[in-house]
Amino acid sequence: xxxxxxxxxxxxFIPEGKLSNQDLELLYPSWPASKIYEKTGxxxxxxxxxxxxxxxxxxxxxxxxxxxxxxxxxDVDFIILCTQAPDHVLPTTACILQHRxxxxxxxxxxxxxxxxSGYVYCLSLAKGLIESGAANCILLLTADTYSKYIHPxxxxxxxxxxxxxxxxxxxxxxxxxxxxxxxxxxTDGSGAEHLIVxxxxxxxxxxxxxxxxxxxxxxxxxxxxNLYMNGAEVMAFTLRExxxxxxxxxxxxxxxxxxxxxxxxxxxxxxxxEALRKKMKIPSEQMPVRIEEVGNTVSSTIPLTLISMLQLGxxxxxxxxxLVGFGVGLSWSACxxxx
Amino acid sequence: MSEFHKxxxxxxxxxxxxxxxATDLHAGEAAWDSLAVVSTIALIDDCFNVxxxxxxxxxxxxxxxxxxxIEAARKA
Numbered sequence: 001x002x003x004x005x006x007x008x009x010x011x012x013f014i015p016e017g018k019l020s021n022q023d024l025e026l027l028y029p030s031w032p033a034s035k036i037y038e039k040t041g042x043x044x045x046x047x048x049x050x051x052x053x054x055x056x057x058x059x060x061x062x063x064x065x066x067x068x069x070x071x072x073x074x075d076v077d078f079i080i081l082c083t084q085a086p087d088h089v090l091p092t093t094a095c096i097l098q099h100r101x102x103x104x105x106x107x108x109x110x111x112x113x114x115x116x117s118g119y120v121y122c123l124s125l126a127k128g129l130i131e132s133g134a135a136n137c138i139l140l141l142t143a144d145t146y147s148k149y150i151h152p153x154x155x156x157x158x159x160x161x162x163x164x165x166x167x168x169x170x171x172x173x174x175x176x177x178x179x180x181x182x183x184x185x186x187t188d189g190s191g192a193e194h195l196i197v198x199x200x201x202x203x204x205x206x207x208x209x210x211x212x213x214x215x216x217x218x219x220x221x222x223x224x225x226n227l228y229m230n231g232a233e234v235m236a237f238t239l240r241e242x243x244x245x246x247x248x249x250x251x252x253x254x255x256x257x258x259x260x261x262x263x264x265x266x267x268x269x270x271x272x273x274e275a276l277r278k279k280m281k282i283p284s285e286q287m288p289v290r291i292e293e294v295g296n297t298v299s300s301t302i303p304l305t306l307i308s309m310l311q312l313g314x315x316x317x318x319x320x321x322x323l324v325g326f327g328v329g330l331s332w333s334a335c336x337x338x339x
Numbered sequence: 340m341s342e343f344h345k346x347x348x349x350x351x352x353x354x355x356x357x358x359x360x361a362t363d364l365h366a367g368e369a370a371w372d373s374l375a376v377v378s379t380i381a382l383i384d385d386c387f388n389v390x391x392x393x394x395x396x397x398x399x400x401x402x403x404x405x406x407x408x409i410e411a412a413r414k415a
Contacts, residue, residue, distance in 0.1 A: 039374065039378075156373055156374070217372070218370070218372035218373040218374070220373075230393065231374070231376070231393075232373065232380055232393020232394075232396065232397075233392075233393055235377045236380055236390050236391075236392065236393070239384050240390060271378070271381070275381040275384070275385070279385065
């Protein structure tokens with residue numbers, strides 16, 4: 001027997017504000033609501049209120065987790081918050097959440113700045129902390145408010161992204177085998193420019209010049225302060241790296257494809273998921289999708305999908321899952337999760 | 340090419356029988372925009388197992404231009 005990391009419970013928080021395809025249709029006359037749904041698989045996106053931050057969403061998700069009763073705030077000895085929309089440049093949002101959640105001051109806390117690959121990366125950190133004996137009960141939070149980066153007239157991203165948060169309790173358990181892992185990772189910073197908010201950091205501080213709006217060749221409006229996605233490059237990257245990553249992980253884990261019950265991929269949009277599913281020849285019943293009512297919630301998509309699988313009873317008996325995250329960085333990662 | 344033509348017809352929102360090398364990418368109901376290019380990248384990867392870059396595809400004017408890119412990529 002050894003000390004291993006396992007997921008004890010997961011909870012979510014989606015903000016009340018909604019952006020529907022009907023709302024978007026009014027802004028983009030060339031894209032009727034039916035076309036947006038057909039391409040993206042998304043009907044509604046949660047949108048944070050102007051005064052509602054990723055920290056607020058993460059706090060609400062953590063409180064929903066505690067309300068479920070499996071873990072209490074006083075049990076938590078480490079907080080990991082994955083976000084790309086921190087409440088402040090500094091201090092660390094996870095530190096603020098320690099106080100707001102009533103987690104003991106003996107706990108560690110840190111933020112991880114990753115997007116769509118972030119949940120799997122944070123699971124690897126949680127596993128490392130627990131299996132090395134450094135922590136026993138980790139509150140893994142994912143929260144983002146990409147809507148605040150997006151120009152209202154940029155349909156290339158506004159149709160996809162939604163705001164949301166999740167809270168996962170990763171705890172120590174004495175067992176023969178770890179429920180989490182192995183992992184494979186990947187990074188290609190040469191593609192940083194393909195999914196980026198160009199201004200607002202220190203490389204290019206926000207200014208009157210960076211706020212100047214322009215219209216691109218696909219009739220989208222944005223400024224350098226807004227989120228930009230080169231859809232073609234991101235699609236090419238995904239189709240290239242994800243199948244390779246899946247094969248690499250199967251190889252590393254010594255597993256055959258038919259030994260995986262479900263492939264839980266980052267929920268980018270229906271079109272991309274379908275392209276990946278076709279390419280990897282995975283039956284649709286083995287690739288759960290949760291995107292219609294929430295949109296692409298960045299690092300929250302994988303845990304949100306796990307929650308819907310739990311609710312549907314798909315995980316009533318022990319199952320072996322492969323989780324695959326991929327996106328901004330460019331960054332990707334995959335792991336095996338027994339749950 | 341038939342699977343490819345079928346996919347292109349769906350992307351451009353035109354009838355499949357109207358797709359040939361001379362078909363103007365800007366003639367359909369749907370714009371030859373970033374979404375159409377993304378869709379075409381996935382379609383070509385599926386049909387021919389080659390990956391084209393977005394900028395070259397954006398610059399295409401006809402289905403024949405795309406087919407020339409596919410041919411070049413397959414020979415490369």
